Each structure stands twice: as structure tokens, then as C-alpha cells.
Amino acid sequence: QKEVEQDPGPLSVPEGAIVSLNCTYSNSAFQYFMWYRQYSRKGPELLMYTYSSGNKEDGRFTAQVDKSSKYISLFIRDSQPSDSATYLCAMHPTGANSKLTFGKGITLSVRP
């Protein structure tokens, strides 16, 4: 079993749809949970970050972490064509020099 599993894609939705992206993990030591967005031929960029369990909202984006279920989600409201990208979940435990472990990513396409 991989440490971080991400829903397979690709995912195609119409503009304005609500998108739900999910990851599960097996390492209970993970405390920091992130979502990175990666446009084609670019490096990943941090979109959202959450510490431990709970929700975090930033504009049209909401990140949720359920540590009891080892499950994290990213919701995108009112999706736009500019949201078309690959979304990577990533996480790491506390501690100096702790390594970031990524999911394999899901490619989202928002159709105008």
C-alpha cells in the first residue's frame, strides 16, 4: 500500500461545477496537509495548506482534513477553465527535515 493514494483521473467538469478531489493516506504521523496545483509544463505551486484536522477556506477553495479517517479533500466551487490543471495532494509529519510525500495527482479539465 502506498503512503498516499489519490483518486485516479482524469476529471472533466463543466464550468461552474463543484469539484471534489480526494486523497487517503496510511501514515498516522502526517500532520501537515497540502494541495499543490501544477499547470502543464510548470512546477507545482502551493494552493492550500492545513495543519492537523479541520477545514480551511480560501476564496473558491476549501481544504478538509479528517485524520480519524486518514482522508483529505479539496473542494473547488464555481470552477473556471483557469482551474484546469493537475492537483497534487502532499503531506508530511512534524519534525525538522521531514519529507513531503506526494500523491500521484489528478488532472482536472473545466469545460467552458
Next chain:
Amino acid sequence: EAGVAQSPRYKIIEKRQSVAFWCNPISGHATLYWYQQILGQGPKLLIQFQNNGVVDDSQLPKDRFSAERLKGVDSTLKIQPAKLEDSAVYLCASSTRTGGGETQYFGPGTRLLVL
């Protein structure tokens, strides 16, 4: 603020040849990372530097890969000899510190194709 710079952007080589990638992190960032991203997968950490010391190289294939960080700033990653399975995007990232949810800033990557 300038981002993480990487060169070259693309490289095509034949198997058994050698190749080197260069990274210039964001000014003042003490931590530098090299990741390998194979098509359809998430980035995998190869090596992490704190200033010019290595703190994690557990996933670096040391028989063929080497990396150094000169004077705690720029870094080079070398593959010698390359194998077909080394075809991937090599991403460099930097951050101010580690261990506390800090943001890693990624460069655009170097796309390597080994024929």
C-alpha cells in the same frame, strides 16, 4: 522576488550518456530539494540540502546520481550513466526552513528524455 531558476529546460540524451542539471533557489532560502517526477506520478524527493549539507538522500540512486550544493546557494544534479527509466521531469524547489508546513517553491523543471 525572483523564483527558482532551472536549466536547461529540456534535454535529450542517449542511454549511458551523462547529464547535469542546474538550480538557483530563491535568495535566502536555506533548504533546497531535488525531485523526480515521472509522467503520471507525483514528485519523488531525491535529495534535500540544508544550506550546503545533505539531510536526506535516502531515495537517490547513488550508483548513478550525484548532487552538490555549492556554498549553500546553487545546486547541480548529475546522472552518469543515464538509463531509459531516468526519463522524467527533474524539479528543484527551495524553502526557508523545514518541518513546519513551510511552502516549497518549485522551479519549472528540466524535462529529460533518455533514448
